[in-house]
Amino acid sequence: MSTAIEPPGLSETQRQIVELAREFARTKIEPFAAEWDRRAYFARDVIDELGRLGFLGMCAPEEYDGMGLDTVTYLLALEEIAAADASVAVSLSIHNAIPTTMLVRHGSPAQKDRFLKGMARGEVLAGFALSEPESGSDAAALRTRAVRDGDAWVLSGAKAWATNGGTADLMMVMARSERGICAFVVPTDAPGYRPGKPEDKMGLRASNTVALALEDVRLPADHLLGEEGEGFGYAMEGLDAGRLGIAVQAVGIARRALEHSVAYCAERRQFGRPLREFQGVQFKLADMATRVEAARALTHAVATRRDRGEGTTMQASMAKVFASEAAMWVTTQAVQLFGGYGYMRDFPVEKLFRDAKVTEIYEGTSEIQRIIVARGLYPRG
Ligand code: COS
Secondary structure (H helix, E strand, O other): OOOOOOOOOOOHHHHHHHHHHHHHHHHHHHHHHHHHHHHOOOOHHHHHHHHHOOOOOOOOOHHHOOOOOOHHHHHHHHHHHHHHOHHHHHHHHHHHHHHHHHHHHHOOHHHHHHHHHHHHHOOOOEEEEOOEOOEOOOHHHOOOEEEEEOOEEEEEEEEEEEEOOOOOOEEEEEEEEOOEEEEEEEEOOOOOEEEOOOOOOOOOOOOOEEEEEEEEEEEEHHHEEOOOOEHHHHHHHHHHHHHHHHHHHHHHHHHHHHHHHHHHHHHOEEOOEEHHHOHHHHHHHHHHHHHHHHHHHHHHHHHHHHHOOOOOHHHHHHHHHHHHHHHHHHHHHHHHHHHHHHHOOOOOHHHHHHHHHHHHOOOOOHHHHHHHHHHHHOOOO
């Protein structure tokens, strides 16, 4: 099933990648997504298969064994996965956008050889650990310590809500040394790296979200990314990329809710007519379709800007806040259109509704996105 609205003007490469992602999503993800959600099952085998097809290397350059896709193409593929299951999409989004971007921009050639290549080939799944129990929106207040000990770094502290934290092979961990915030590449088999049990979440139940205890995790000196004390900026750059992934995840969720609603309103009859013939229903469907299209168009416009090498901090926040609120609104309408069935787990829209909510929260709440947009309006203020 496809929306009335397909992204326009795809190149041949884009069409091939979208087709590959769509076919994979249709056959290997969507039929199982409700069951994974019920069991809170993280489908590492499916992520690995996506990795073998290149989908864990979408944003890594070809010289490091990645696909080297432009941002728009990457987002087109991610939308297809998100429309099938937002939980699988978030693992892909974090891996491709945050640790990948941080390594591409600030990794030494040796670090790229050692870490980025495996990630791009899909042999290594990566995640990102910034938030802590007492620092969420105020990310710069993080307290995880990094202490230099001879030619090693020793990390200690606690992280919260780390996506992929219990399943990844490698995490990009933010910690504070005496010179400020730093980024570290942490293999998850390092002694002292202790993931908690998976969080029991409202939505995105098949994604892996854990608290992390870092108990004197000892790392060779060359696991520090870039310059000591410069890590906060690197993390924020990672989030500039990450927020576009979350925006398109929201587009995928909203699009799927629209598609289900369009089909249901053609089929379901009340008062002797299909629902689609009632003007009140038509108005809802029209507004849903408009918001899906607007959210995608804004996200792609920001991606195009990023591909031209322009700054996108405030624009990525615009896309993220707009698309995530669109997804929440569209999925709320979808549940309403389905009526009693919409509230039942046997029908697909309640999962989409639950999955949409977190897009307004993680990688920066809607309130934080608005702060970033407002700051962008007064660049020197
Ligand atoms: N790219 C590069 N550098 C950036 C940047 C960006 N997008 N945003 C900020 N920086 C740099 C600034 O230039 C500044 O550098 P200097 O100290 O050299 O001047 C530094 O980072 C601090 O920036 P700022 O003063 O804006 O930091 P704040 O503490 O005010 O925090 C917000 C900024 C609120 C935007 C940040 O904490 C944030 O994004 N919070 C939400 C965190 C989040 O999304 N968490 C989700 C967890 S990841 S799943």
